[in-house]
Amino acid sequence: MPSKAVLFAVILCSAAPVFSIGQTPANKQEEINQHLRLAQQYLHGQRPDLAIPELKAVVALDPENADAQGNLGVLLFFRNDYAGAVPHLRAATRLQPNLWKIQGLLGLAELRTNDVRTGQQDLEAAFPHLTEEKFKFEAGRALLDSYTATGDLEKAATIASALLASDPTNTAMLYTAYHLYSDLSDKAMITMALTAPNSAQMHQLMARELARHSDDTAAIANYREALQLDPKLSGIHTELGTLLFNSSEENLRAQAEGEFKAAILANPDDEKAQLMLGIIAAKRGDYKAAYDSESRALNLQPDDSDAMLELAKVLVSMHQDDKAQQLLERAVEIDPTNYVTHYRLAALYRRQGQMEKANAEVAAYKKYKDMTDKLEKIFHDMRVASNQKNADASDVPE
Known part of the structure; x- marks a missing residue:
């Protein structure tokens, strides 16, 4: 009231x-x-x-x-x-x-x-x-x-987003938003399963859920099944490529670049695929190709702080520290929680002898790194508990 x-x-x-x-x-x-x-x-x-x-x-x-x-x-x-x-x-x-x-x-x-x-x-x-x-x-x-x-979850989610925009750390509203989006996700999943259980989109949805629960092998299999059903499915090459890129298996990681190239062929404005191609090129030391791809990504999404960070790393490798510093400073403004950006910016400041600024960035790096580590532990513990619960349930005799 x-x-x-x-x-x-x-x-x-x-x-x-x-x-x-x-x-x-x-x-x-x-x-x-x-x-x-x-x-x-x-x-x-x-x-x-x-x-x-x-x-x-x-x-x-x-x-x-x-x-x-x-x-x-x-x-x-x-x-x-x-x-x-x-x-x-x-x-x-x-x-x-x-x-x-x-x-x-x-x-x-x-x-x-x-x-x-x-x-x-x-x-x-x-x-x-x-x-x-x-x-x-x-x-x-x-x-x-x-x-x-009244069951108008889409409208409720819109209001929740508006309220969070003015009070982003309101814990009650954060939980409400989480609950709403979870319910919307479940509703979409159930509707998809009932209306199109064998569709490419259903396999894509299953792949995303499986990847979210760290079942990468099954997720990759569902992505490939979706591609067989619909090779032009929106966004699927980028999703599969990202999963392959982050795989612990070298042979799977090697397949990621092909998926990102396929994504660009399907949609030249796929910013995520452009960025990932730049990251792959940088990893093999091809900084010109990395610069071109990451610059295109940033042109497509000028406020993508991840693209700014990756392009700044390439610029440092190309000995263009001033341009890299501008990008990193802008990236920190957009996303102050990215500890890697603070670390990279601290290194540039230290190289220039700006020790006060460097020390401030190191402090920010430690702060957000600690927060991220704690968050990852929470999610890890949640996954372990969920897996144990599922294993216990499977042991129950029918």
Whole structure:
């Protein structure tokens, strides 16, 4: 529920309301003004219970008063009288459509009175325009929960992404996003298995899942099966090439370059394949070919920090430290968590005698290297536990 602080952010009454005398008789206008003055007095005195009757009197006399309708709706909302708040909040947004906080409260009130569809519509309209972070988060969270309850996982995931963009380290939202994306993945997998169990895409999906669980042999077999079914399957050569490139078996690693070349033939704008071809060329000391491929990759994706790092490594080998430094500094800005980039940048600074900068990069390297090592241990332990659980299950007699 929005905090009390939000109340004063959405109150609309001004210190000196302006009214059109020509629209109401003078004595009626005087009565309205008197009620408004009392309402403002009570609000300033933190007595919303006394302000509510005054605002009710105003809207009874002048239903087209957007300020009074909005304020009355807000006060009733924060008294948990959602059913009572809805008509006044709705009237305010009808009279003044750009009252985004009021429309956000209207959506919340509608959800809490089980008018789910209308509540979603009002929150959808208001959410992109909300600027107060705390209220935006609460409105977005309510919309996300509503989507989840109605099974609109795609819409829920969109809201989760928007909330994480403004608060990337919110652990509750990170877990919610993880849960949503896992559910979406499971839903897509089940639908694929039911509708196209023998398709190339199903084998590609199985390959990705198997690779994620470190079953590389089965993953490679499924990628190859997918290619037999559809040689033009989007992205498959790059996915298979990456798996082969990272294999512990030399004969499999040797096959990776062919897959990346096939990917480029299918799609010259495959940035990942271009980058991987550059990395392979650099490994065998062909820095010109590496520079060409990695430069193309960076042109395709100018903010790819991995491409910047790899191209910087090639530039260092070509004795172009200044250009390499520019790329590494930009890469650190884009992805400060990549410890390899910090290490490489520290080496360049040290070579230039910039020891203060070098020491700062070494500290960053140690910090993010430690974080990465801990994260890898967590994932390793999770995989071991999962494999043990599966082994135990297989031992259970049927």
